[in-house]
Amino acid sequence: MKCPFCGALEDRVVDSRPTDEGDTVRRRRECAKCYKRFTTYEKVEILPLVVIKKDNSRENFDRDKLMRGILRACEKRPVGADEMHKIVDEIETQLSNSLEREVSSQMIGELLMERLKKLDQVAYVRFASVYRDFGDIETFLEEIHKIRTEEDSEPGRPEAGEQFLRRRARADRKPSKSAPKRKRPTRRS
Numbered sequence: 001m002k003c004p005f006c007g008a009l010e011d012r013v014v015d016s017r018p019t020d021e022g023d024t025v026r027r028r029r030e031c032a033k034c035y036k037r038f039t040t041y042e043k044v045e046i047l048p049l050v051v052i053k054k055d056n057s058r059e060n061f062d063r064d065k066l067m068r069g070i071l072r073a074c075e076k077r078p079v080g081a082d083e084m085h086k087i088v089d090e091i092e093t094q095l096s097n098s099l100e101r102e103v104s105s106q107m108i109g110e111l112l113m114e115r116l117k118k119l120d121q122v123a124y125v126r127f128a129s130v131y132r133d134f135g136d137i138e139t140f141l142e143e144i145h146k147i148r149t150e151e152d153s154e155p156g157r158p159e160a161g162e163q164f165l166r167r168r169a170r171a172d173r174k175p176s177k178s179a180p181k182r183k184r185p186t187r188r189s
């Protein structure tokens with residue numbers, strides 16, 4: 001700690017004790033250069049992790065909200081509560097360790113998708129379809145293609161994910177500007 005008298009950076013702590021409330025530690029220090037004494041106070045840094053939402057508004061990170069998202073994605077899937085809690089813990093730890101005080105909701109979504117993908121394909125796609133806002137069929141088909149390619153490289157993998165995607169694709173098929181346009185049949189002359 002920089003000495004307030006001479007500016008030296010070296011000191012030694014001569015006394016250290018918590019304040020009455022216990023949330024602060026008071027340290028008496030002695031400058032190693034000018035030997036004058038000064039006091040510092042140490043507090044635990046409590047900063048909420050802030051999530052930046054898509055519309056740029058902010059809200060505090062909410063474990064329960066993340067858990068609800070996972071529960072919804074894993075509904076009727078063979079995923080245990082322990083596994084779901086573990087995911088929430090892992091993501092929270094990862095975010096806390098990143099030292100960023102603000103994270104985008106998109107980033108949290110990506111972290112969750114990474115984990116769901118390894119855990120359960122159907123849960124993954126369900127979540128991804130909400131989180132990435134599959135507004136257009138092309139993005140959706142890209143996802144199917146990615147999963148299919150991965151399934152091909154992993155023989156014996158259940159195809160439930162793909163079936164879910166197909167059903168979902170049918171349900172979602174609706175006219176959209178970004179949907180691939182069918183080629184008009186060429187007129188025969």
Ligand SMILES: [Zn+2]
Pocket residue numbers: 003004005006007008031032033034035036
């Ligand atoms: Zn000094």
